[in-house]
Amino acid sequence: MAQTQQDFNSGRMLMDKNESWLSNFSSAASSLVKGGGSRAGVGLQEVVIGLILTLIDLVTLLGNTVVFICPVVEKRLRTVTYMFIMSLATADFLVACLVMPFSIIYEVTGMWLFGKLFCKVWISFDVMFCTASIVTLCFISLDRYCSVVTPYHYSRRMSRGRCIVMTCTVWVYSSLISFLPVMQGWNEIPGVDFDAGTECIFVTNWIFAIVASALAFFVPFMVMCSMYFFIYRASRLKANRIMSQTLELHYHPNSKRQNHLQLENKATRTISIIISVFVLCWLPYFVLNVWLAARGTDSASTVLVDTFKVITWLGYCNSTINPMLYAFLNRDFQRALKKLLICRPRSQVDIGEDMVSIATFSRTAPDLEYSITVPVPNGVLKGKPKQ
Numbered sequence: 001m002a003q004t005q006q007d008f009n010s011g012r013m014l015m016d017k018n019e020s021w022l023s024n025f026s027s028a029a030s031s032l033v034k035g036g037g038s039r040a041g042v043g044l045q046e047v048v049i050g051l052i053l054t055l056i057d058l059v060t061l062l063g064n065t066v067v068f069i070c071p072v073v074e075k076r077l078r079t080v081t082y083m084f085i086m087s088l089a090t091a092d093f094l095v096a097c098l099v100m101p102f103s104i105i106y107e108v109t110g111m112w113l114f115g116k117l118f119c120k121v122w123i124s125f126d127v128m129f130c131t132a133s134i135v136t137l138c139f140i141s142l143d144r145y146c147s148v149v150t151p152y153h154y155s156r157r158m159s160r161g162r163c164i165v166m167t168c169t170v171w172v173y174s175s176l177i178s179f180l181p182v183m184q185g186w187n188e189i190p191g192v193d194f195d196a197g198t199e200c201i202f203v204t205n206w207i208f209a210i211v212a213s214a215l216a217f218f219v220p221f222m223v224m225c226s227m228y229f230f231i232y233r234a235s236r237l238k239a240n241r242i243m244s245q246t247l248e249l250h251y252h253p254n255s256k257r258q259n260h261l262q263l264e265n266k267a268t269r270t271i272s273i274i275i276s277v278f279v280l281c282w283l284p285y286f287v288l289n290v291w292l293a294a295r296g297t298d299s300a301s302t303v304l305v306d307t308f309k310v311i312t313w314l315g316y317c318n319s320t321i322n323p324m325l326y327a328f329l330n331r332d333f334q335r336a337l338k339k340l341l342i343c344r345p346r347s348q349v350d351i352g353e354d355m356v357s358i359a360t361f362s363r364t365a366p367d368l369e370y371s372i373t374v375p376v377p378n379g380v381l382k383g384k385p386k387q
Contacts, residue, residue, distance in 0.1 A: 063323035074336030092319035128178035138220035209293030281318035
């Protein structure tokens, strides 16, 4: 019984410690906000920050709007996989419309001007759209895995109906870990509050921070990395098979295998870029978020508060970069973009060589067992049959 009481007291002390630290973190943020709100006007630093953040917001809006428009002018983009691209663009577009603008106003003015109720709604939008973007990236990696590793079963596994269900699942899942807990106050800490007239701070208890971070980022991140690892391994196996067949068949100069090997390497680099950008944008935020929740300290510096703001916007920037990685690298999308910009007929491009699509878009990676012509002793060209 004494041991049980001791364990209870230890757990209570740990909770009080975390609550004390989070309360101080909230107070530090509050002091910064109130300090900014007490100024007679907005300073030069705030204007510069506001212009930079507004530029990021406008680029995000433009990039994701183009993703919506291009299927209208390019029929090749009307594919099942493009549904995931549209879901991703929708999440990123809503981040630019409903999250970034209010964050910009908050940062520039130093005050929350929209009331406590809309503060909760805004925080819910933030969590929901960013989670939807991350989980959609995870589903895109699953789609690419099915396309590359199991191409013969792709049409059955990724049917239109199944993709619709998966897309709806993304948004239901994202709403359940955003609006439901935030509006119900499951993230709040008893006794820790902020001035609703000037502040809008996402206060989280340590349980909510860990569970929400795991569901919104760490689990999708592990799935995404695993899928792209299998894609990379499949690409390497195909490349090695090409090299061995090249040595065996004394490589004919007219064969397309060399080009495909180069495109495999390009696709591998593209996968590396996708993973690197994703990690750079989101990992700092969620690591710091969990660290803040688990840390037991009694002070919060202004440097830490400013760092948290910077890495939060770094996460938002992932919505700016996504169209460039998941749409602009695709040749069908590039042709649609040229149609929109210069209004001329599309040029003829060998779509079979678009190997970057294995990492970013809709088309199944081409079967690299192409027929090649090799000379035989009697001078007749003989083709190697496709396996």
